[in-house]
Amino acid sequence: MTQQQLPQWAKDYLHYIQVPVREPSQSYLKEMITAHLNRIPFENISTLLHYKKYHEEKKLVPDAKKFVKQLFQQDMSGTCYMLNSSLHQLLKQLGFHSRYTFLGGGHVALLVRLPGEEEELYVDVGNGAPFFEPIRIETDPGNVSEYGGIEVRLRPGDEFGTYKYYRYVDGTLLTDMDWSFDTKKIYQFDDFQPAIQKYFRPNGVFTSVLRCQIWQLSQKRSLSLVNNVLSIRYSNRKIEKHILNDRFEVRDVIENEFKLPKLPVEEAIEILEGMGINIFQEPTEKAEA
Template sequence: MQALPGWSKSYLKQLGVEQRAPSPDFLHELCRSHLQVFPYENVSKLLYYHTYQKSNVPTPAEFVENAIRHDYGGTCYANNASFLALLRELGFSGYLVSLADDHAAILITGLLENGESLYVDAGAAAPFFHPVRFTSDPDYVSSFGAEAVQLAPDPLSSSRFRFRRMRNQELVSDSWHFSPGEPREISDFSAAIQRSFEPGATFLSMLRIHLYQLDRQRSLSLKNNSLWINQENGEEHKILLQTVEELEEAIVNEFCLPRLPIREAVRVLLSAGVDIFSPEE
């Protein structure tokens, strides 16, 4: 096995995974751990932009350091670009793919004997605990509780696949699509990344945190001041958080992310005219 740079060793330590040779089982272990350790969140994005005037994706080394210091994860660009960098250091081959110019996911190549690519995604707030064999098993559904995603062949294009998000077995979105034969690097997403930092962009005008806790058979999903606790058996419980103190308590006691600077994120949103505690219209 090849020697790893320091950030990769720290990354694996955060994941609680030991280095070993690339294999489908190892990739599965990495995917499963990533969704439980690194949250899908926009707190880091809010603070990057409003506090540090940054509008770029952190490097993998910065990504790991931010996780250690602040319990950060990120949205799709940060999570998946860093995860791909780690996978490459571990000896996997692969690249990013663009989903409708709104999302970046990972395709891993050369791992299976038949040459089939595997879809990996640590940045969609979706239950991709396994690498998905989307070409040979198009009926496979990645699911957890009421949430599910299927990577289905696009009926309008034989070279394209659709990201079909479902809830309680009903389709809620299939606007994302990707072409496996169009490899991308994070630099190819520069325009999309810049758009994501424009005033009024989705993740500059709301609070969003999602994390899986498989040892407790649940996932946690925060949208502004609404906390959803979703059980693996499909049961759901919504808690409306009324104050910053209640929000901080939920981040510490439920998400177990005590270093996440949630109060600062709320203050940043308020300065931009977004009060996450305002009643929904």
């Protein structure tokens, strides 16, 4: 595979995450997903901006070309549906075998196979979780993806090919993210449309709150903004929380801490206000997940 063989959107995608074209391998896959998590945020600003359009069209279509355009023009990315579907399309262009898997009836991730191998690796850049390398769920049942007190463990289920997702924050299991998935099932993106319809419902998890999260491994930390609460979690498990008092402080954090100067966060705040949601009314109790 050479750069000349790739479509322009794929070249631009790799340029954005600052990763060159290489032959498919486990180390290359790790390089890509680590760069992805450090460069592209998990955010619902794009969800709020697309809220009206979705309810007019009644369908979400994965479009990697549009996704990359949004990255460059607005620093926008999305949540699991857009993040993992776009990476899925990129991986296929680069010679990986990639397919979807579906966790808990609402979260989309990927199963990726390397050339010449039979085992599929779990890959997930749309979860705000420390999946900095592909997970060999078949041959490494004791796997732990960990950073700064956040741990995710993928464990075999009761039936062959099934697994459970467990997420711990500072030793506490998050029961609302206790997901199961079946690797034997084959999915097309349209299979997720009923779940996406619930995702875009009024007052949903991502339509009633402002959220942006990114990893900054070079600074040994991760950033999580939930409404007006900024949480900074360091690799040594130290946590700082800052209450932001107005949209100017939110803009300052997005621009200078997250390094996402084009992200239209003010517009997202206005959309929430139009729904009767004031993100500055009181601190969000669940300010980090």
